[in-house]
Amino acid sequence: MTNIENYFKVGTIVNTHGIRGEVKIMAITDFAADRFKKGAELQIDTKQGFLPMKVQSSRLHKNMWLVLFEGITNINDIEKYKTHDIYVYGEARQELDDDEYYYDEIIDSRVVDLDGHEIGVVSDIMTTPANDVWTVKREGKPDALIPMIDDVVKNVDVEQHLITIDALEGLLD
The missing domain is CATH 2.40.30.60 (RimM)
Structure with missing residues (x-):
């Protein structure tokens, strides 16, 4: 098999x-x-x-x-x-540049804010002309849409499946 x-x-x-x-x-x-x-x-x-x-x-x-x-x-x-x-x-698979990721490296990753508070888990990735947008499933709340831009995504730890974001005002509302 x-x-x-x-x-x-x-x-x-x-x-x-x-x-x-x-x-x-x-x-x-x-x-x-x-x-x-x-x-x-x-x-x-x-x-x-x-x-x-x-x-x-x-x-x-x-x-x-x-x-x-x-x-x-x-x-x-x-x-x-x-x-x-x-x-x-x-x-x-081709080697990617820094700050580039394959979908399977991002899907199912945990997302936390700068203080380490759990936000949710990446469930989907949408590709737009401007940038990718990650759908984050949140417990008891609507999904959050996180744009893959430097102002928001601060760290992606592929090995730990952990993404740290700056939850800018209005981003998670």
Whole structure:
């Protein structure tokens, strides 16, 4: 059995495209051009395990990646994988700059204020043109939306899954 902890989701096959076996992939990676380039090795989660696939060709079309995998020659070879997730093996992840994080390093992290008071746990990340916004689930309160900006996020300890923020006035209301 494959250990899923070593794999990271980079997209989902949302549909097929044409009869040659291309698929439409909704990417959830900042490195889509690298992830889906010719020769890239990806894994389809088949629910029975991972199916390794190599990209034969790809192109961006209407905010979706159209990908043809090696060995796939028609729609019948790939249609059964519609709605399945696409993963990359952990060692294939790129090194990030300081103050850049992969989603899985942030999701489920505890959030505290500068005094160490518990605020909640990051449950989701929204990407906006200006900056990412982290959704923080709070006990007995509505979710808080925390912008990933230097004025608010003061420290991210990936190892401890702990994020320290400056809870500016009005941020948690």
